[in-house]
Amino acid sequence: MTVKPKHELSSDEEDIPLNSQKKRRRANATPANGNDIKIVKKEEDGYDSDEALSKVSRASKVSKVPKKNKSQKKKKEVPQKIVKEETANEEDESRDASIDAEDFKWWENQNKDDSIKWTTLRHNGVIFPPDYQPLPSHIKLYYEGTPVALPPQAEEVAGFFAALLESEHAKNPVFQKNFFEDFLQVLKESGGAKNxxxxxxxxxxxxxxxxxxxxxxxEQKKQLSPQEKKQLKLEKEEFEEPYKFCFLDGRKEQVGNFRIEPPGLFRGRGAHPKTGRLKRRVYxxxxxxxxxxxAPIPEAPDGHKWGEIRHDNTVQWLAMWRENISNSFKYVRFAANSSLKGISDYKKFEKARQLKEHIVTIRADYRKNLKSKVMLERQIAVATYLIDVFALRAGGEKSEDEADTVGCCSLRYEHxxxxPPNTVIFDFLGKDSIRFYQEVEVDKQVFKNLTIFKKPPKKPGHQLFDRLDPSILNKHLQNYMPGLTAKVFRTYNASKTMQxxxxxxxNEGTVAEKMLKYNAANRTVAILCNHQRTxxxxxxxxxxxxxxxIEELExxxxxxxxxxLELxxxxxxxxxxxxxxxEDLTKEEEASxxxxxxxREREKYNKKFARENExxxxxxxxxxxxxxxxxxxxxxxxxEEQYKKExxxxxxxxxxxxxxxxxLRAQIDKLDQRIxxxxxxxxxxxxNSQVALGTSKINYIDPRLSVVFCKKYNVPIEKVFTKSLRDKFKWAIESADENWRF
Known part of the structure; x- marks a missing residue:
């Protein structure tokens, strides 16, 4: 969800968020009283990530104390003592919690009642993007060759477009039109051009x-030495540290997207009608x-206050706000490796496994209903067939201001x-505007029904399944199994295909050969699910x-x-x-x-010299x-002379x-292996150049299948899952042995 700012700033604080900039200034400022000195000094003495949450929370409490009037000064010492007592307890809890989180194996003790997500939840809020830094006075937008003195709000929006000037987005007429409308609106709101x-x-x-x-x-930022870049990165990480973690039921858990999305121009996927619209700043x-x-309430940035504080333990989000593009909510959630996200993933795949017990009955019923005299039953049967056999998404109605993407239930005549006799060509834009194009053979009765669904007076633009929508379909599916939806079929079929x-x-060959076969299996699933990429x-x-x-190794x-032979x-x-x-190489090939x-050797030493001196x-x-x-x-x-002589x-x-x-023979054997x-x-x-393996591997294939592959075929788990995925699927790695089956 986090999107990088659209342009770079030259300030020393360019990467430091609004909250952190203000906290840094407060830390450097002269404290209001002696109590504050102790707290600030303690924070500066050393940084412990395990203590970050309680420290920032306590700091936020203490920072509000100086706002009281002078007559209350003596009373300040009492809460200060309380804070100190809490300090020791909370720090001990923090250290214990970080250990508990490592050892917490929730998959060994599942709680069936998941309506209550947590008992205690504490965190430090969110990081806001930096304030806008105006352009130098000599850098302007020009209109008909004349420089325009824009107010900062409008200048920022003009900068969003300018940063994309050489991109395909800026050449898109829809993008241009939407941007310009919003730019003029902001210009009007901020009083128009100064000149x-x-x-x-x-x-x-x-x-x-x-x-x-x-x-x-x-370019100037690129010229920074690796040490300078490293220093900036360390400073940035230090400021972010308190926001990266929260305490969930006393356990230290990682937060996912703790940054508020910065303002910018919406891009969207495919031919999105709102591309180029202004994503306004969130306060x-x-x-x-x-x-x-x-829980202590995190301190809002200076001059601001939070919109609302809730205590809803039936949800899994830490913060939310409404964005202006589609008027939908954005959420700060737990990281992928958190226990709640792991439980959610586990239940998703277990739900797909439960479908095994009902799939035979479901298939028998929809095949029987392909000839039903009730048109709705026929449409449900055909839709279920397409979702089951070709892994189509259910789809749903789209409003006029959304991209024209469809799924099974929203297929139109032209898609x-x-x-004849039984070939069907599907051609439509699916999720994320990815084209779904397949020419497939279907059951003869399915072909006959599709012919009926397309009969006149239907024409392009008309719904193919005119009596069906995803809610009706899912309600029908839940008669077979609680919680069964069309989406569960994709997870089931992806995992079953992988199995x-x-x-x-x-179980033979090198690790590389086994991984080639694993990726081929993964690719079969990705193609089934239409996970394409350019x-x-x-x-x-x-x-x-x-x-x-490879040529050089040869x-x-x-x-x-x-x-x-010379020896x-x-x-x-x-x-x-x-x-x-x-004699396979010609002299020209060898010279090349x-x-x-x-x-490459010359380049290596030049870089080494520059790097060492930096x-x-x-x-x-x-x-x-x-x-x-x-x-x-x-x-x-x-x-070079040696090679020339050779x-x-x-x-x-x-x-x-x-x-x-x-x-020499030993070296040749090693080269053969490398080749x-x-x-x-x-x-x-x-x-894999045109197939996205990651989407199916992470979201649709039960991760325990990948674990089984590694354990059964003696392939290091690192070859299949990155470090972040190993953290995300820790429950699968530790709970599945080589004999586990989907």
Whole structure:
């Protein structure tokens, strides 16, 4: 949900959020009394993430004390003592809680009553984006060649568009129209241009100066040394630390999206009618916090107050606000690795597993109802068939200001083409405006029913299932099983398909070969669920780099085989097949490989020299002399001469440690393994270039199936799940053994 700001700022506090900037200023300011000095000093002495929550909460209590009048000064000492007593207790609880959270295995003790989500919930609120920093006075929007003095509110919105000037979004007429309407509205709200220039036409606006300024800022930020970047990152992480965690029933749990989304221009997916609209800034007054009744209320930024404080333990969110684009609510929730999210995932997959017990009956019923005399029953039967067999989403009605995406129940006449005797062509935009195009063969009775559903007077624009919507369909499905919806079919079929595919994998080969088969199984599921993606911009370059790497490994292997023959020509008679490839490379191909290797070596040393001096400069140490770089590059020159001589004479020059046939054969074996692994990875990359494996692996395939694969085939779990996914699916990793089945 978090979106990065659309342009860079030059201030030292550019990445520090509004709340944190103000807290930093308060910490640096002269305290109002001696009690505050103790609290501030304690916070500055050392930073312990386990104590962050209670400290910030206590600080927020104490910071309100100075607002009382002078006659109340003596009374301040009493609450101060109470705060100190709470400090010790809360710090002890914090340390204990962090340990408990690690050992809390909720999956071993499931509570069937999930209407109450928590008993106690404490957190530090949310981080707001930084205040807008006005552009330098000489950077302006130009209208008909004249600079416009915009008020800050309108200048910020103009900057959002300027930052995207070279993107495809800014070239989209709908994006331009929506942006310009909202820009003019903000300009009107803020009193118009200061120099009275009236802006009427988008085409006469020139955003180039602002765009160039943002690009310069980006470039300057890139020029920071790695140490400076690291320092900024550490400062940013320190400010964010108290917001990253909350205490749920006494356990320290991670928070997901603790940042309020910054203002900007809405982009949307596909042909969204609201693309380019202004996402307005969210203020504390717009935000509702959810905590337990006894929890300390986080302090709102200076001059602001929270919109509302709730104590609703039947929900799983910590904060919420309403966004202006679709007038819907945004939520701050627990992180993916939290216990509540884990319980939710577990129940989702267990619900899909329960469908196994009813699927035979459901399929028998919908096949029988394909010939029902009641039209609604026929439509329910056909829809259930399509959802079950082709993993279509249920779909629903869309309003006019939403992208025209559809699912099964909202299919229209034009989305389905029928080719006798029983071929159906589906062509529509599904979720996230991903095109669903499939030409499939269906049951003959399903084809016949679809023909009936398309009969005149129906025409393009008319609903195919005119008596059905998702609520009717889901109500029908719940007659078979409590909680059964059309969505459960996708999870069931994805996991069942993965189980069937994994059963076909033989327990043989290298880890890379097993992973290739695992990804092929995952890809089958992704195709079933229509999880597509466009080929990334860097795909071609990545493929070329991988191909060149394999070529270089092959070349190195050939060098070593030639070296073996130079050491002992009798090896050729012993194993002629082993040396068949030594003439595979032409001199031109070898020269090209030499050039690449040498260029990469030179680049490596130049970067090493620059990196080392940046570090020394940051640490105020003496810089490496230019002679050091010269010495390194001279070694590369010697290597270049060596390769050139090898190409001319055919004689291989190797270091003394490799002047041995056995050692060379050992090196060749290692190269063979690397070539095999790299070739498999390259094939995998190309096979997956247009399929999004992650969506199905994370959301639709029961993670216990991936765990079973790793345990049964002796594949490290790190090959399947990243660190964040291992945290998210800890319950699956620890609860499933190699014999578990979906």
């Amino acid at each position: 009275s220039i009236e802006i009427k036409e988008f085409e006469k606006c020139d955003f180039r100066k602002i765009y160039d300024y943002f690009e310069l800022q980006k 504390p007054e717009d935000v509702v916090l959810n905590l337990d009744k006894e 389905v083409t029928l080719k 069937d595919q994994l059963d076909l994998i033989p 080929v990334t911009k860097g795909h071609a370059a990545a493929v070329q780099k991988a191909t060149e790497k 070349w190195q292997k050939i060098r070593y085989k030639r070296a073996i 002992d020509k009798s090896e050729l008679k012993k194993d002629p097949k082993f040396f068949e490839e030594i 490989i030499h050039k690449r290797v040498i260029e 570090k020394r400069k940051f640490d105020k140490e003496e810089l490496l002399p230019e002679s050091q770089l010269k010495e390194w590059l001279e070694r590369v020159d010697e290597l 190409l001319e004479t055919g004689e291989i020059q190797l270091k003394a440690t490799l002047q041995n046939v056995e050692k 095999e692994t790299s070739t498999i990875q390259l094939k995998d990359r190309e096979d």
